[in-house]
Amino acid sequence: MSVEQTLWAQDATGLADLVRKGEISPVELTEAAIARAEATRPDINASAEPLYDAARTRAKTVDRSLPLAGVPFAIKDLGIAIKGVPTHGGSRIPAWLADVNSVLTDRYLAAGLIPIVTSTSPEHGLRLMTESKAFGITRNPWNTGHTSGGSSGGAAALVAAGVVPVAHASDGGGSIRVPAACTGLVGLKTSRGRIPLTPLVSESWYGMVVDHALTRSVRDCALLLDLTHGPDLLSPYAALPPKGSFTAAAARDPGKLRLAVYRKSPLGLPVSAETLVALDTAVALAREGGHTVEDIDLPFIGRDFFADFASSVASAVAGTMRAEALRVGRSVLGDIERATRVVARFGELVSAGETYAGLQRLHAASRQLIAETAQYDAVLMPIIAHPPLACGGMDPKGADEFIENLLDKLHLSVLLKLKPLFGQMMDKSLWFTHWPAIQNVSGQPSIALPVHVTDAGLPLGIQAAGRPGDEETLLSLAAQMEKISGWLGRRAPLRVPS
Template identity: 85%
Template sequence: MSVERVLWEEDATGLAGLVQKGELSPQELVDAAIARAEATRPDINAIAEPLYDAARARARTVDRKLPLAGVPFALKDLGIGLKGVPIHGGSRIPAFTADYNSVMVERHLAAGLIPIATSTSPEHGLRLMTESAAFGITRNPWNTGHTTGGSSGGAAALVAAGVVPAAHASDGGGSIRVPSACCGLVGLKTSRGRVPLTPLTSESWFGMVVDHAVARSVRDSARLLDLTHGPDPLSPYGAPAPKGSFAAAAARDPGKLRLAVYRKSPLGLPISAETLRALDTAIALAREGGHTVEEIDLPYIGRDFMADFCKTVTSAVAGTIRAEALRVGRGVLGDVERATRVLARFGDIIPAGELYEILQRLNATSRRLIAETAPYDAVLMPIIAHPPLACGAMDPKGADELIENLLDKLHLARLLRIKSFLGQLMDKSLWFTHWPAIQNVTGQPSIALPVHVTEAGLPLGIQAAGRPGDEETLLSLAAQMEKISGWQKRRAPLKVPS
């Protein structure tokens, strides 16, 4: 069997085992990953910066006794410091090049992982489709006419295409879970404070952004979390310490759990029959595992909640644009995409007192949700309301494009202060992804489960959201469902190696 075929078939844990037994060398794995990256690059367009020379050099010296020694990996082109490597954030703003590694990168390297590339992201992670003026369209290895989701779409594409078995990803409004749902992967959005973002930043989007990974298997997600979690002196948040290792949690039977299912749209927007079918598949797998499942409603998670979330994001975007202007030494609104400009201008006119009020309101709703769902070990709910969209499907067209142009050129962001106008923009931005932001606001962990493939052959995952700090139960449940379903063996049909 060729090394490329082994890379395509195995997860990170399996590849590391082969390296540690001497059956494969890190150099062979890295060379195979680079060859596959280049072979699939024209099809999926998932690489922002190739790191091939550095990867080959690291492969020659990596300690083969390390937990994930020699395993090829990718780092997201957003919100991370990788010494000497330009990070673009999916934008045409001049790239940021750190003279240090983020804490998480240091932990990746200490585990033996070998970054071969940075993966594409939409501009500043703002879209849940990975398409940008700077890098173009990143495409789904299951069907290159369709989206990978976003904002960790490049990471998901590289994993689904068999270039790397797992990749760094981040999630501020579904950006780990949406690409996982679109690409047939496991994607764990961790609890707030589980993994530090330092020293690049202390927090992002008022604590709503977390970092972890997209992976082929539950055991890889658990193992990566074991190797990267833990406090850092510069972090403002800290998640509760796990009772044991996350890998041990993924390896054990979860016992009989009490699960809930929430199937309504918090936006009151249509949900496809395929999404509900995927949710029912997850429910059936859970019941086959011996768990009880109860339908629940969350009436206070509605349009006002989602509008408050959107306003916090626009405020964060406005702050980011200001910080980038200071870094570059000039205004950067001309460098960014039209939609980013509109959001930044709106964020700039939200008064500080109103923003504080919004955050307090979101925190109060979070406390209520956490308290009311505490009796359940996890809550199953959708991630995407429709199967993976065609590339370009969320670009504004016709009247929508005209309105966005007017908002931009005439500096009419103040119109978004009108509730109905903001609601229309929110619906156009989130009609594909109604649910994921809930857990970013509450800080809860949530794991994307690749339970379903549509009749058209596209993955469609759902999520299980857990109690704050309780990734262990989610990983145990997910591993059981993975075993029952056999989803870990599914592979995208793109350039299957012989």
């Protein structure tokens, strides 16, 4: 088997084991990953900044005894610092050059990983499709006419294409789980406070953003979490400590769990038949594993909940644009995309009092959600309401484009204060992804499971949301479902090594 075939076929744990045994070298893996990144670049367009020279240098000296020594890796071009590497955030705003590493970057390097690229993101992570004016369209390796999701779509495309077996990702409203659902990967949205964002920020989007990874296997997801979790001295808060290692949790039988399934759209929007088939597949796998599953409703998670979430994000975006203007010494409104500009202007109109009141309502709904679902070990629910969309499928067209242009050119974001118009714009933003933001607000962990492939050959994953701080149960359940289903053997058909 060639090195490229090994890279394409193995997960990160398997590659690291081969390195430790001396059967393959970090240099060979790094060169194979770089070659595959270049070969697939025209197909998927998932790399923001190449890190090839640094990767080659690191591969020559990495300590082969480290847990993930020599494993090629990608770091998202958003919300994380790599010393000396430009960070674009998917934007045409002049790049930021970090003079320090994030704590998480240092933990990745301490694990022995070899970053070969930074991965693409939509502008400031605001879209759940990875398409930007700065970098273009990132495409799905399963079918390059379709999206790999967002905002960690570049990370997902690189893993699904076999360039790297695992990649850093972040999630503020589904940005790990949506790409996982679109590309047939495992994606864990961690508990709030599980992984530090320091020293770049203490928290992001009022604590709704978390970092972790997209992986091929559950065991990789667990191992990487073991190597990166835990607060540092600058962390404002921390998740409940695990009872043991996450790797051990993924390796053990989960026992008989009590699970729930939530089938409704909290926005009252259409849900495709394929999404419901994927959810039924997950339920069937859970029952095959010996677990009970019962249907539940969450009537207090509805349109008002998502309106408060959207308004909070808008205020955070407005603050981010202020910080960016301060950094570059001028207004950045001319650099950013039209939709981002409309959101930022609306965020400036949301008062501090309105933001605080909205956050308090979100916290109250979260407390009710956690209390009412505490009797269950996990709740199964969809991630995406439809199979992965065609590229450009969320671009406004016709009347929608006219309205967005009007709001932008005439500086009429104030009209979004009108509830019907705000609701219409919210629906246009979230009609593909009705559920993921729930856990970003509540702080609960949730894992994307690649349970289904549509008749058209596109992945369609669902999620299992757990109790706060209880990634261990989710990883144990996910590993069991992975074993029963055989999904680990699925690979995107893009440039399969001969």
